[in-house]
Structures are given as C-alpha cells and as structure tokens.
Amino acid sequence: MDELVFYAGLAIAALAILVSGPVAIALTIAQRGRIAVLESRLAAFERMPPAAAPTLEAPASRRQPEPARENLRPAPTVPPIPKSRPDPVAKPPRPSFEERFGTRWTVWVGGIALAFGAALLVRYSVEAGYFGPALRMASGFALALGFLAVGETLRRRLRGTLPVPATWPDIPAMVTAAGTVALFGAIYAAYALYGFIGPELAFVALGATGLAAMVLALLHGPALAGIGLIGALATPLLVGKGGGSAWPLTLYLPVVAASAYGFAWFKGWRALAVAGGIGAGAWSLLLGLSAGDASTAAAALIHVVLQAALAGLTFALPHHATTAEHARPDRATTAVLFAAALTMLAVLGLTVQTGYGAVWILTALAAVVIPAAAGFLVMPAAAGLVVAGLASSAVIILWPPEPGLHWDSLLIRLDTTDPGVLLALAGLSAVGIAAMGGLRLIGGGRLPLATALIYAAGAALAPLAALSFAYLRLAQASVSPSFALAAGVLALGMTGLAAAFRAQRERTPADALTIGFGVFAAAAVAALALGMVFAVSGGSLTVAMALAALGTGAIARRLDIPALRWCVAGLGVVVAGRLAWDPMVVGGELGQMPVLNWLLVGYGVPALAFGLASRLIRLPGTKPDAPPLIAEALSFLLAAFLVFFEIRHALHGGDIFAEDSGVLEQGLMALSALGFAAVLVRLDGVHHSAVIRIASLAFGVIAFAQSLLALVFAVNPLLTDEAVGGGILFNEIVIAYGLPALVALALARTAQATRPRWYVLAAGGVGMILGFLALTLTIRHGFQGAQMGLDRETSQPEWYAYSAGWLAFGLALLGYGLLRHSLTARLASAALVALSTLKVFLVDLAGLDGPLRALSFLGLGAVLIGIGLVYQRFVFAPARAT
Incomplete structure (x- = not known):
C-alpha cells in the first residue's frame, strides 16, 4: 500500500510538472509581449509630428458684414486639387504551416486530449483497481477542479494582454473545457458506478454542472461549450453505462443536451444547438438498437421523447412572438421537427417487438403531439402539422401485429394488436391536427401564402392519410361499411369547415380564408371518394386519390384558388408512391371478361381523372408548371399500366400474375409501347409539353429494347420452337411482328422533325428488323406449320x-x-x-x-x-x- 501511495504521489507530481511547464512558458511569453507592446507604443508616440496650433475664429461682433449677393462677381473656377489616394492596406500574410501547427492544431488536439484523458483516467483506475472507490472519486473531482482552476488563472493572466488573432484557439477555454468534462464524468461515475449518490442528487449535480458550464462558456466563448458537449456525450462510452442499465443515460443525456441548448439560446450559438441535437439523436438510435428487453426499450423510448421535446422547444420557441404577417416558414425549425419525429419513429420501430406497452403507445402519441404543438403554437413552424400528419401515418404502419404474425412484403396488410387503441390514437391525431390547422387559418387572415398553404395541407391531408392507413391495417383492403361510414363522417366534417371558412371569407376577405375554404372543400371530395372505395371495390386507394385530385382541380378552377393546384400535385405524388410500392393497385378478382373488367376502374378511372385534372389546373397563357405536369405524367403512366394489364388479362384467362409470356403477348406489348410513342409525338406537336416529350422518348426507348430483346431473342419461334397460332396469312406472326414493324416505321417518319436523330434511326431500324422477321417467319410458317424451330429440316x-x-x-x-x-x-x-x-x-x-x-x-x-x-x-x- 505504501508503494502505491508513493507511485500515486509521483504520478501527481509528474502531472504538475507537465502542466506547470506550458503554463510558465505561456506566462513568460505574455510578459514579453506586454513589454513589446509598450515599447512599440512609445516609439510611435515619439515619431508623431508636433501638432499645429489651432486657428481661432474671430468673435461674432468683429466680423465684417457680408456683402450683398448681387454685387458679388463669380470667382474664377479653379480646378480642385486631386487628393492623393491612401495607400491600400496590405493584406496580412497567410499563416505559415508552423504558425498553424503551433497556434491552432496543438491547442485543439491538446484540449481534446485533456478531455479524453480525464475520462480514460477514471476508466483506468476502475480496471486496474489501484485505489478504492472513495479515493478514485476524490481524485476525479480533484483533477476536474484543478483543470478549472488552471483555466481561470490562465484566463485572468493571458486575456487582454496581447492582441490574439481571432483564428487562434483560446487556451484558457480549452483547459476549462477539460475540467468541465472531467466534472461531468466524476458526477456520473459517483451515481452510476459506485452508488455514492442517488438519482435525485445526481440530477441536481448534473444540472448544476450544466449551469456552471454555461456561465464559464459566457467567459470563455463557444469553444468551451463545444468541447464540453463532445466530452459530455462521449463520457458514457468511455466510462461505461453503469452496470449495463440504460436508465442512468435517460437522466444524464437530456441534461447534457439541455445545457448545450441553453448555451446556444443565450449566446446565439446555433451550431452548438445543432451539434447537441445530432448527438442526442445518435444516442437515441444507439439506445433503440441496444433495447434487448422491456426495461431497456422503455428507457430508450422515454429518452427519445425527452430529447425530441427539448429540440422542438429550443428551435421553435424563439419564434413565438412572430406576428402573423411575418410568419414565413422557418426551414431550420422545420428540419429539426422532422428529424425529431423521424428519430422517434425509428426508435418505435426498433422497440416494437420488445417494448410494446403503455410507454410505447405514449411515445407514439408524443411523435404526433410534439411537432403538432410546435406547429400550432409557433407560426413559422407551421410545417409541424404536416410532420405530425406524416408521423401519425407512420405510427399506424409501425403498429405491431398480433403475436405470432410476421411482417409481410407490404408491411401494412396485417391484423393488429389492440385495434381499439390504434383507432383511438389515429382518430385523436386526425381530429387534433385538423382542428389546429383550421384554427390557425380562420384566425390568421394575414398569414403569408406559403404558411397558410402549409397549415391547410396539414389540416386536410392528415385525417385522410390516417383514415386510409387505418383502413389498410384493420380492414385489410376489403369492403368495409364501417370505414365507409367513417369516411362519410369525415366528408361531413370537412364540408362544415369549408362552409365556416366561406362564411368568414364573405365577412372579412383574406387569402388564408380562401385557401382554407378550397382545401377543406377538396378534402370533402377526397373523403367521399375514399368512402366509395371502402364500400364498393375495396383496396383501390389510387381511385380515391385520383377522384380527389379531379375534385380538387375543379374547385381550384371554379373558385380561382391557384394554391390548390399544389394539392393536386401532392395527391399525384401519393399515387406515384403507391404505384412504386405496388403497381398492382387492384386485387386478383378482376372478372373474366376481356377489356370490360375491374382494371378499367383501377387504372382507367385514375388515368382519366388525372388527365382531366391536368387540364383544369393549367393556367391559361402561361407555360405549364409542376402541378399540371405531374398530373399529366400520372395520366400517361396509369394508361400504360391499364394497357399492359389488359393484355395480360386477355391472354391469360384473367390471371394478370401469370408467369409465362408468349410471342403474341410480347408483340402486343411492343405494339402498345410504339403506339404510345407515336401518339405522344403527335400530341407534342400540338401541346408542346415537356411531359409529353419525355414520355414519348421513354415509351420509344422501352419499345425498342423490348422489341429487340423479346421478339428477336426471348420468344422468337425460330429459337423457342413454340407453336404459332393462326392460318397462313393471318396468324400471331402478323400481329406480333408485322403490326409493330409498321408502327415503328410510322414513328420514325413522324418523329423526324421533332425528335433526335438517334431516336428516328432507332425507330426505323426496329421497324426494318421486325418487318424482316415478320416476312421470314411468315414464309417459314407457310412451309413448316405451327412449329418452326431452326432444328427442323x-x-x-x-x-x-x-x-x-x-x-x-x-x-x-x-x-x-x-x-x-x-x-x-x-x-x-x-x-x-x-x-x-x-x-x-x-x-x-x-x-x-x-x-x-x-x-x-x-x-x-x-x-x-x-x-x-x-x-x-x-x-x-x-x-x-x-
């Protein structure tokens, strides 16, 4: 034991020597610098010329009277003496490598090394077992206080003695930051590792340390706050999580984040607040990933709620006094609310299997409430309502299935645990978001257009999205009278809101009221469309969204509300996402009749609806912008899907999911794609639309590739020896090869004046190849019969x-x-x-x-x-x- 005490004293003495050496050098340089400054000032004073005697002005009583202006002759004009331009100020030379190394890099690395050294020293003392717990904690606190004392001494001695460049790191701030990190680690170790203090005292101590660090950062600048934040966030990783439990971190990390937000708020250090939010989010994901049991999952969920609330409060509250006319959307606040909600949803997804229960449900509710409250209370954060609507839909998707079931490929068509709780959460979220958006719109007539549109979008789309996803989870895309009734109630509520906004607009006209009236009227149409789908066909949300887009376009045209055109574009984006997720928007029960089947409803009606909507929302006399182009593109895409699935339905007896494909089917596919391209080239000559131009190129390229790969190689009867139906002159070859060849040649001739040369040459080449194959295969069919493989004589x-x-x-x-x-x-x-x-x-x-x-x-x-x-x-x- 005596040897250990001796070695400990020797280590402390060595540490004192290492610290005192740089301190002494710094103090010496400071004194020399002070003397040099005084000498330079004295030399400059001695070189100054003697001041000229001041010219005294004559008293007013002795002044001669000013002669009359009319008797004065104009003095001869003397050109002004040009003033000599001052010499340009020479730019200071760029710092050399040696200066950067000695004044910046060494200080930054040294500060970080001190911070990590304090934490590593605590860890080493734990692993080696040299000292008892009490002596370890005393050493840790002594080291932290020593760093703080040295930093304060250096601040008083060095600060203000020399004109230090702004790019140089602050040495006193670095040393003080290391002491702050060591103090954080010592308090946390006293609570989590050794149990010297309980959670209440630990909370008070950590909070006091955060407040003390804030005060010190006011003296030392943002470097202390940044280094302290890094060290505080890294301390749990270096020291340990306290016996493997995640609950101490639930207390510790929010205190660290709150301290960082306090520095940033008081001094305007936004970068520090962003860094604190990133660190808090990273820790939330790390805790969610390590949630192996219910207790750890509950700790992770509570932690992410606290961090999201702190982040939202920090970035949204500074805008609470913004008036309505100046309440333009704040991008930073919107990004923070979105990131906070996304982090909460990620932790919900990570803990859905191990942590489902009351805490999980409350966290899911918080993922909706936090951004919604921020968006309602702070007008520049209006996008919080949209974020809340997205979070509500995501919660419905993430809601756990019944025990024993597994996620399928679509993630949402499953039975759910506690469906009543799910419906209650979805309903409360939808009603709350709609009410918040409606109140802001009806009371904010002076809101900027963008803010009013965001409030309207959140209030109208969130209930529609919640109803749609709840229907998919609980009714599993089948006919549901109860959900149809719910859609009718939602349509009635939206109609009532539209009527209220219309009455208010007649009394006090305002843009926000006009937008609210139009958006809620469009939402009523969308809800009716959803109810029709729920009650009749089931599953085809594409139909509902398309009809809602058509109704919204009609309202925008009728009431002259240009902002509603973007609602049509938003519905189009939803439909595009639905198609990307699952192009089979209708189920397998389509009917056996060719052409006249449910495909016409699933794809034909939306294609027609978006086509008409694109015409309704196009502004006359102007170049088409994004909303009509999006609707037009979806119209073409849905029409292509309709033709594609109708061909498969007709050739496979109603089974559009059949795995095989023959020469006739591939020929009809090529014929359809080439026909689309030819028609679109013709339409482009009339409408001059960018969507039509791009679609014609896309359909053409697809047709060229499909014709060469499928008709020339994959299903060529010469290579497959598959039977070809029909007679000598009229058979599958004429349809699969002859008709596409004629259409390709027609496309080449039509596209000569408006399309690139490569496109024209490709169309002509495909037409020649298909025509040659049609002639050759027809001759062989006439001699060989139905089967005509190359191996036949x-x-x-x-x-x-x-x-x-x-x-x-x-x-x-x-x-x-x-x-x-x-x-x-x-x-x-x-x-x-x-x-x-x-x-x-x-x-x-x-x-x-x-x-x-x-x-x-x-x-x-x-x-x-x-x-x-x-x-x-x-x-x-x-x-x-x-």
Whole structure:
C-alpha cells in the first residue's frame, strides 16, 4: 500500500510538472509581449509630428458684414486639387504551416486530449483497481477542479494582454473545457458506478454542472461549450453505462443536451444547438438498437421523447412572438421537427417487438403531439402539422401485429394488436391536427401564402392519410361499411369547415380564408371518394386519390384558388408512391371478361381523372408548371399500366400474375409501347409539353429494347420452337411482328422533325428488323406449320422462297424510298438486296439443284439489273444531267 501511495504521489507530481511547464512558458511569453507592446507604443508616440496650433475664429461682433449677393462677381473656377489616394492596406500574410501547427492544431488536439484523458483516467483506475472507490472519486473531482482552476488563472493572466488573432484557439477555454468534462464524468461515475449518490442528487449535480458550464462558456466563448458537449456525450462510452442499465443515460443525456441548448439560446450559438441535437439523436438510435428487453426499450423510448421535446422547444420557441404577417416558414425549425419525429419513429420501430406497452403507445402519441404543438403554437413552424400528419401515418404502419404474425412484403396488410387503441390514437391525431390547422387559418387572415398553404395541407391531408392507413391495417383492403361510414363522417366534417371558412371569407376577405375554404372543400371530395372505395371495390386507394385530385382541380378552377393546384400535385405524388410500392393497385378478382373488367376502374378511372385534372389546373397563357405536369405524367403512366394489364388479362384467362409470356403477348406489348410513342409525338406537336416529350422518348426507348430483346431473342419461334397460332396469312406472326414493324416505321417518319436523330434511326431500324422477321417467319410458317424451330429440316422451295421474299421486300423499300425521297429506306433496300445476293451465292448455289438454282440466279440477276436501271434513271439522273 505504501508503494502505491508513493507511485500515486509521483504520478501527481509528474502531472504538475507537465502542466506547470506550458503554463510558465505561456506566462513568460505574455510578459514579453506586454513589454513589446509598450515599447512599440512609445516609439510611435515619439515619431508623431508636433501638432499645429489651432486657428481661432474671430468673435461674432468683429466680423465684417457680408456683402450683398448681387454685387458679388463669380470667382474664377479653379480646378480642385486631386487628393492623393491612401495607400491600400496590405493584406496580412497567410499563416505559415508552423504558425498553424503551433497556434491552432496543438491547442485543439491538446484540449481534446485533456478531455479524453480525464475520462480514460477514471476508466483506468476502475480496471486496474489501484485505489478504492472513495479515493478514485476524490481524485476525479480533484483533477476536474484543478483543470478549472488552471483555466481561470490562465484566463485572468493571458486575456487582454496581447492582441490574439481571432483564428487562434483560446487556451484558457480549452483547459476549462477539460475540467468541465472531467466534472461531468466524476458526477456520473459517483451515481452510476459506485452508488455514492442517488438519482435525485445526481440530477441536481448534473444540472448544476450544466449551469456552471454555461456561465464559464459566457467567459470563455463557444469553444468551451463545444468541447464540453463532445466530452459530455462521449463520457458514457468511455466510462461505461453503469452496470449495463440504460436508465442512468435517460437522466444524464437530456441534461447534457439541455445545457448545450441553453448555451446556444443565450449566446446565439446555433451550431452548438445543432451539434447537441445530432448527438442526442445518435444516442437515441444507439439506445433503440441496444433495447434487448422491456426495461431497456422503455428507457430508450422515454429518452427519445425527452430529447425530441427539448429540440422542438429550443428551435421553435424563439419564434413565438412572430406576428402573423411575418410568419414565413422557418426551414431550420422545420428540419429539426422532422428529424425529431423521424428519430422517434425509428426508435418505435426498433422497440416494437420488445417494448410494446403503455410507454410505447405514449411515445407514439408524443411523435404526433410534439411537432403538432410546435406547429400550432409557433407560426413559422407551421410545417409541424404536416410532420405530425406524416408521423401519425407512420405510427399506424409501425403498429405491431398480433403475436405470432410476421411482417409481410407490404408491411401494412396485417391484423393488429389492440385495434381499439390504434383507432383511438389515429382518430385523436386526425381530429387534433385538423382542428389546429383550421384554427390557425380562420384566425390568421394575414398569414403569408406559403404558411397558410402549409397549415391547410396539414389540416386536410392528415385525417385522410390516417383514415386510409387505418383502413389498410384493420380492414385489410376489403369492403368495409364501417370505414365507409367513417369516411362519410369525415366528408361531413370537412364540408362544415369549408362552409365556416366561406362564411368568414364573405365577412372579412383574406387569402388564408380562401385557401382554407378550397382545401377543406377538396378534402370533402377526397373523403367521399375514399368512402366509395371502402364500400364498393375495396383496396383501390389510387381511385380515391385520383377522384380527389379531379375534385380538387375543379374547385381550384371554379373558385380561382391557384394554391390548390399544389394539392393536386401532392395527391399525384401519393399515387406515384403507391404505384412504386405496388403497381398492382387492384386485387386478383378482376372478372373474366376481356377489356370490360375491374382494371378499367383501377387504372382507367385514375388515368382519366388525372388527365382531366391536368387540364383544369393549367393556367391559361402561361407555360405549364409542376402541378399540371405531374398530373399529366400520372395520366400517361396509369394508361400504360391499364394497357399492359389488359393484355395480360386477355391472354391469360384473367390471371394478370401469370408467369409465362408468349410471342403474341410480347408483340402486343411492343405494339402498345410504339403506339404510345407515336401518339405522344403527335400530341407534342400540338401541346408542346415537356411531359409529353419525355414520355414519348421513354415509351420509344422501352419499345425498342423490348422489341429487340423479346421478339428477336426471348420468344422468337425460330429459337423457342413454340407453336404459332393462326392460318397462313393471318396468324400471331402478323400481329406480333408485322403490326409493330409498321408502327415503328410510322414513328420514325413522324418523329423526324421533332425528335433526335438517334431516336428516328432507332425507330426505323426496329421497324426494318421486325418487318424482316415478320416476312421470314411468315414464309417459314407457310412451309413448316405451327412449329418452326431452326432444328427442323428446310426444303429447297422454302430456301427459294426466302430469296424471292427478301428481294420483294427490298424492292418495296426501294419504291417507298423513291416516292418519299427517303435515303434511309433506300439504304435498307440496299442491305436487303445485298443479303439476298449473299444468300443466293452462298446458300442457293450449294443447297439448290435443278430449276430452282437457275431460277434463283435468274431472278436475282433481273432484280439487280432493274435496281441499277432505277438508280440511273431516277435517283442520280439529275446529277448526271447537270
């Protein structure tokens, strides 16, 4: 024991020497600097010229009277003497590497090293067992107080003696920050590791330390606050969590975050507040990830609620006195509320299996209440209502299923635990958000347009989203009269709100009242659409949202409310997200009748609704902006899905989920895509829409790729030997290859003036390839029958037929090229003729015998001579005549 005391004393002495050396050097430099400053000031004073004697002004009584102005002659104009420009102030030289190393990096690294050294010393003393718990805690407190004393001494001795550049780190602040970190760690260890103090005293001690650090930061600047925050957040990781329990952190970390927020609020250090929020969020996720039992999960949930409330209070409260006319949305507050809600939802998801209970439900409610309260109480934080609506929908999705069930691929079509509690939470959230938004709108006639629109969006969309997700979780996308009744009640409530806003607008016209009237009227239409889906078809939220978009567009056009156009765009984004999640917006019970089935309702009605809505919300005389373009794009997308699924429904007996696909189906898909592209190219010439232009390019590229990959390789009957239905002239080949070839050639001709050259050449090339395959497969079908694989024997008449057919096709292309003055068609004709020539010389010469060989060569020769004659007389005749 004596040796241990001796070594401990030796270690303390060494530490004192290490600390006193730099301190002595700093004090010496400070004294030398003071003397140098005084000497420079004295030398400057001695070099100053003697001051000129002041000119005395004559008394007023002795002044001569001013002569009359009319007797004065104008004095000759003397050009002013140009003043010499002062010499430009030389910019201070950039600090050298040595200066940066010696004045900045060493101080920053040294401060961080002191902070971490204090925590590591505590940890080492615990692991080595050199001292007892009491002596360890005494050493920790002594080290912390020593750092604080040295920092204060340095502040008094060094501060104000030399003009220190602003870019240099503050040495007294660094030492004081290390003492603050050590004090945090010592108090936490006294509570969590050794049990010297209880939770009440620990809370008081940590709070007092935070207040003391705030006072010290006022003296030392933000560096102390930043270093102290880093050290305080890292202390639990270095020292330990106190016997493996997460509850001490639930007390400790909010105190640290509150201290950081206090510094930031009092001094305007927003960066410190952001850093504190990031640290609090990271710890919340870490606690959620480590929640292995109910107790740890409850601690993580309580911690994340406290941190979210602190963050929302810190960033929203400074705007509480903002008047209505100046209440523009604050981006920083919105981002903080969104991040806080997202963190709470993440912890809810991480603890749903182990921590579901009263604390989990209250945390889910807090995820909605905290942003909603901030948005209602502080007008620049109006987006909090939208965040609350998103959080309410996410809580419904995250709500745990019944025990024994697992999440499926869609996450939401499952039975739920405590459905009554889920309905109560969803209902209260929806009603509360709608009421808050309505009160702000009806009482805030002077609100800026953006703020009023945000309040309106939150108040109208949150109840609709809550009803939709609750229906999917509880009714599982089936017919539900109860949810249809709930949708009717919601529509009635929205109608009442719209009527109230209309009456108020007639008494005191205001933009906020007009927006509220239009948005709640559109929400009533949306609720009725939802009720219709719940009562009749079930599951097709796409239909409801599309009808709601159409109703909103009609209201925006009728009442001349341009802001409602963005509600249509918002509904369009929801529908796009629904399609991205699951393109099969309707179930498997579609009916057996081709075309006239439930697909027309699931895709046709939304396509028509968004198409009409895009026309209703387009502003006349202006270039189309985002809302009509979004609606137009969704209209095209839904129409494409309708055609795609109708083809599968018709060819697979009503089963759109069939795994196989044949040549006829792929041909119809290519025909549809090429047809879409051709029609859109025509429409673009009339409407000049960016969406139509992009959609025509997209459909064309998809059709080109699908035609080459599927029709040429994947389902080609020559390669698959699958049976081809139909007769000799009218069969699946004509539909799958011939019709797409004609449409592709038509697309190439239509797109010449408005599309890139690569697009035109690709369309023409696809048309030529498909036409060539259509001719070749038709010939083989005529000789082989339904099955025509390459492994089957080819007769001599069939070989001859290929030569004749290809030459005839080439002549047809040549005639078209001459009539239409198309160089592309003439080049394609030349390629076919060359192919026929090679075939005759390489194949027919060896494979044919008798008259067929002679006829093959005779026919080829006649055709080639005729082509040469045509080129001489019609193609190049004008050039020769010239």
